[in-house]
């Protein structure tokens with residue numbers, strides 16, 4: 001073999017090794033030198049959002065919390081923006097490691113994915129223009145209500161027998177209300193409340209829904225990845241201990257962090 005032949009053989013060897021490494025998601029998942037692959041739907045202000053679709057600058061409480069957790073774990077992270085309804089499937093397939101998506105812990109979802117300790121206690125509400133004449137869930141009957149596909153808000157609206165218009169992104173719900181396509185939307189209270197402190201200040205109102213229970217939001221991981229869950233929970237506990245968690249909470253919600261369960265297993269039994 002001459003030098004050129006040797007080089008070719010070596011390169012081919014390197015190539016096949018890297019191809020092998022690239023094709024197995026499971027190996028990639030276990031390889032801690034690789035960044036944690038985060039699945040998000042960055043249309044959920046103030047949890048995760050971007051200033052525009054092209055931006056790679058992910059912002060929000062949950063984004064900053066995930067970054068702090070990853071730092072604690074000594075891992076790099078890489079955010080990927082996908083439709084909310086695709087997040088559980090992609091985590092189940094092992095193509096992403098962790099969901100940072102304001103995801104409510106429910107028994108149905110807990111059967112499919114593994115949740116970290118909750119970071120927020122939320123509730124569903126109605127968001128509607130002040131002039132809509134809507135003041136309760138009963139007022140929604142016979143109207144087309146805007147919801148995000150695959151969310152607890154969409155599920156609640158369906159259970160109530162409401163006519164719904166579904167959107168992939170939460171920001172589209174707000175646009176839809178703005179153009180009068182739907183008279184109201186059902187979504188998470190902190191997101192609606194935040195909108196009322198921003199663009200929604202003058203023209204919108206939030207209506208509480210008495211028959212809904214509180215919902216805990218948490219990061220979600222693959223059912224088989226108990227190790228990652230342990231590491232994430234340990235990092236979150238550390239951030240509570242050193243006060244960084246509370247600081248982030250205060251920064252984004254302008255109120256003290258309430259007591260939150262230390263694991264999701266305490267909520268879903």
Ligand code: ARG
Pocket residue numbers: 040041042043044048084100101102103104105148150151152153170188217
């Ligand atoms: N908490 C609700 C749910 O889990 C809505 C979450 C929407 N999240 C988002 N990133 N758009 O169904």
